[in-house]
Amino acid sequence: MNRRTIATGLTVLGLLAATGCSASTSNTAAGEDYPQAGKPVEIIVAFAPGGAVDTAARLVQPVLEEELGTNVEVINAPGAGGQIGYTQLTSATADGYTIGATGSPSVVVSPLDPSRGASYTRADFQPLGRQVIDPAVIAVQPDSPYQTLEELLEAAKKDPESMTATTTGQLGGEHFALAQIAETTDASFAPVHFSEGASQATTAFLGKHVDVLVANVSDVTDLVKQNKARVLGVMGEEHAKALPEVPTFTEEGYEVVSATARGYSAPAGLPEPVAEKLEAALQTAIEDPEVVQKMGDLGLETSYLGAEEYEAFWAQQETDYKEVLPQVQESN
Known part of the structure; x- marks a missing residue:
């Protein structure tokens, strides 16, 4: 296997003509009063509280509040391997008051699998910025x-699927x-899917209901410190x-590289001035030295990409995952 790092116009025009407005004027006006005083911005996290996605969002939350000048609320909407939260995000009005934490491969892959019945595609998201790359372990x-x-690995070769291993849902990064x-x-290994996220999977592992924990570096950092888990390999480049x-898998002679990328997106169609304000606020929050330090303490290594770069990264991931999707579906 190749090594992979596992990134109604007519109606509107008619209304604008009738009112004598232009899309540019409308968008500028929308940006000038964004955000309105007292109107909070919500960050939808598609996984349960306590996991890496939730933790990262809560670390940037206070800086975003300062930058935007309004309350920022983290809303957890777990289930279906992130699909419930992503559906909620893409169904929201594209006005800047609802954004979401988006993590791949879950957000990239769920609309590619017809059996998932996702109501969204990649085009329904407007990437705002990438925050981290979190290698698998x-x-x-x-x-x-x-x-x-x-x-x-030798034991799992001699007796295939005799050991169970966690994932955070079908077609998630661990899968x-x-x-x-x-x-x-x-x-x-025999995958056991925990669709509410890493916290649910970790709880099952700690209760010895599954044999092997497949997670991200950030999910196991505290477990290692508390001697509750022993990590045998990291699927990172270094x-x-x-x-x-x-050691990395590569150091041990196995060409396996896999990681989760996490960032923030909005429903597609944000007015440009609103998008610019959100992108700037998120960059400041993500790159804030105190946030970077706290993320590092949790095993989350900041790897910021701006909106355009994050969108290109997302598009490339979609191409990559399309190639390997059939073999993952076979392992459900």
């Missing part, structure tokens, strides 16, 4: 008999990572700063 219980990544591991190493002693 594989972990076992502290008392697990498997001391190294090689030992775990893709497991499929990539299977194709690259012939080590096969060592994770939060887990400096843990």
Whole structure:
């Protein structure tokens, strides 16, 4: 396998002509009074509280409030591997008062699979900025008999799907990572999908209801510190700063690279002045030194991209995931 880093016009025109307004004038007016005093901006997080997506949103929240001059509220809408929250986001009015945390591959892949019945496509999102790249990891219980990544993978090769492994939902990042591991190493795990996110998956692992935790660096940093999990391998291009002693899969001889990208988007169609204000506020919040430090302490490495770059990254990911989607669907 190749190595992958697993980015009614006529009616409107008629109304504008009848009122003597132009789209440019309308958009400028919308931007001048945005945000209105006392009207909050909501950040929809498509996963349960306590996970990396939720934590990152709550770290940028106070800086956004300062930059926008209004309250910013984090709203959790978990379920269906992020699809419930993404549906809520893309169904909202494109006025700047509803934005959402968007993470790939979930936001990229869910509309590509017809069986998911997603009501949105990539075109329904307006990317505002990327915040982090969070490499995937594989972990076992502290008392697990498997001391190294090689030992775990060899066991999963000899007895395929004898061990269960967590994901944060079908076609989520962990699901893709497991499929990539299977194709690259012939080590096969039985995926157990937890559609509400990393917190639900971690709880199941800590309760020993699943054998292996497949997660992101940020999900396991505290678990390692508390000796509640032993990470055997990181699926990043290089060592994770939060887990400096843990080898990468590549170092161990396995060409497996997988990571989750997270950022923020709005419903498509924002007035340009509103989009510019949100993009600028998010950049300030994401790159705020205190936010970057707190993110780093949690194992979340800031990797900012502006709106245009994030959109291009998203489009490339869509192309990449289309290629590997069939094999992941086979592993459901």
